[in-house]
Amino acid sequence: MIHFLPSYDTExxxxxxxxxxxxxxxxxxxxxxxxxxxxxxxxxxxxxxQALLKDNPLxxxxxxxxxxxxxVDTPRFGKAGTxxxxxxxxxxxxxxxxxxxxxxVVGFRTPVGAPDGLRGKEEALSVLRQAGYTYxxxxxxGPDFSLPAPLRSPFTYAEEGYPELWEIPVCxxxxxxxxxxxxxxxxxxxxxxxxxxxxxxxxxxRTPEEEFRYNSKPFIDLAVREQVPEVNFAWHPWSLTxxxxxxxxxxxTINYARENELRLSTFSELxxxxxxxxxx
Numbered sequence: 001m002i003h004f005l006p007s008y009d010t011e012x013x014x015x016x017x018x019x020x021x022x023x024x025x026x027x028x029x030x031x032x033x034x035x036x037x038x039x040x041x042x043x044x045x046x047x048x049x050q051a052l053l054k055d056n057p058l059x060x061x062x063x064x065x066x067x068x069x070x071x072v073d074t075p076r077f078g079k080a081g082t083x084x085x086x087x088x089x090x091x092x093x094x095x096x097x098x099x100x101x102x103x104x105v106v107g108f109r110t111p112v113g114a115p116d117g118l119r120g121k122e123e124a125l126s127v128l129r130q131a132g133y134t135y136x137x138x139x140x141x142g143p144d145f146s147l148p149a150p151l152r153s154p155f156t157y158a159e160e161g162y163p164e165l166w167e168i169p170v171c172x173x174x175x176x177x178x179x180x181x182x183x184x185x186x187x188x189x190x191x192x193x194x195x196x197x198x199x200x201x202x203x204x205x206r207t208p209e210e211e212f213r214y215n216s217k218p219f220i221d222l223a224v225r226e227q228v229p230e231v232n233f234a235w236h237p238w239s240l241t242x243x244x245x246x247x248x249x250x251x252x253t254i255n256y257a258r259e260n261e262l263r264l265s266t267f268s269e270l271x272x273x274x275x276x277x278x279x280x
Contacts, residue, residue: 002223003265003273004257005168005232006250007034007137008240009109011068016045017245018237023052025247026059031254034267036064036109036137039093042100054101060266062107063133066093071124071138072114075145076187086127094131106134107267113140113234117167118157125162133165135271140170140234147189148172148199151219151228154274166274168267170232172199172215176239179211180204196222208249216253224260230270231262 069081117139
């Protein structure tokens with residue numbers, strides 16, 4: 001069984017309008033989704049997010065830190081926050097989300113991410129485990145912070161001493177970078193030789209159809225060929241809305257996953273399924 005995990009990094013004020021559009025599509029298609037939410041957004045828009053996401057059985061609420069603080073240094077996208085900030089970013093954020101949506105929060109996605117996730121970040125992993133998280137989604141790049149990120153199977157942090165913490169990797173492009181929404185000049189992202197030429201456009205994508213062609217379709221096709229357990233992408237409501245307010249790409253991807261007999265799931269549903277797999 002291959003799981004497709006629609007998920008949304010809800011991290012900026014501009015995300016609210018995007019979440020409204022995303023919720024409409026998911027409800028119409030009866031498709032589950034996981035929303036990784038930066039907790040500080042709830043300080044001003046708590047009631048709006050509650051109205052959209054609370055008590056909806058389709059949606060899982062997960063954490064994306066309190067202020068969008070990275071946990072790993074990145075060469076082009078900022079330094080990691082210091083461990084003295086972990087309690088607010090990893091623990092207080094979780095409590096605020098749980099209090100707001102009145103549901104357990106067991107998942108965490110690191111802002112920006114890293115090629116190897118949180119490998120070697122024992123202090124952060126310790127705080128995450130103590131806070132009650134059961135999965136992390138932080139492996140979101142290829143080697144040397146290249147894109148697109150490879151398709152990988154979930155793994156645990158057993159080597160760091162946390163066999164119960166599962167990593168659920170991200171594949172493909174960070175769609176905001178694929179569209180040039182963060183930067184307007186060329187940036188150093190691709191490896192040579194290119195590993196998946198079918199996933200590499202010649203320029204920023206300009207239409208939902210192009211985004212589906214270069215990001216969604218190649219990785220779903222690869223997952224089917226290689227029978228990798230899961231597929232999920234780095235989607236951002238603020239960025240999706242700029243190019244595609246009707247979420248046509250999201251709808252195309254959900255429909256294509258179903259056509260290929262992928263199971264649409266939340267991250268916690270996949271995490272429960274991973275219980276039967278050996279740690280590694």
